Amino acid sequence: MTHTYSLTCQELLASISDYVDGSLSPELCQEIERHIRGCENCRVVLDTTTKTLYLYRQSAEKIALPGEVQERLMSALDLSEFFK
Numbered sequence: 001m002t003h004t005y006s007l008t009c010q011e012l013l014a015s016i017s018d019y020v021d022g023s024l025s026p027e028l029c030q031e032i033e034r035h036i037r038g039c040e041n042c043r044v045v046l047d048t049t050t051k052t053l054y055l056y057r058q059s060a061e062k063i064a065l066p067g068e069v070q071e072r073l074m075s076a077l078d079l080s081e082f083f084k
């Protein structure tokens with residue numbers, strides 16, 4: 001019996017961000033998908049991580065302000081810091 005490609009929960013959790021990024025090899029993705037089918041814990045973690053990263057990226061795009069707004073914001077922050 002060879003278990004060289006069987007992931008433990010720890011290994012899976014360590015690879016989750018790469019998995020979500022799509023930077024894992026197809027073989028490793030398959031291993032992860034096989035694992036989460038049989039492991040409720042990791043399925044929940046993966047689900048949560050995927051959603052969190054997705055939301056984070058969405059809001060990161062919204063936070064990307066136009067240069068002018070960002071400049072005003074920066075100077076406002078600098079001023080409030082200055083007058084403390």
Ligand SMILES: [Zn+2]
Nearest residue numbers: 008009039042
């Ligand atoms: Zn697991």
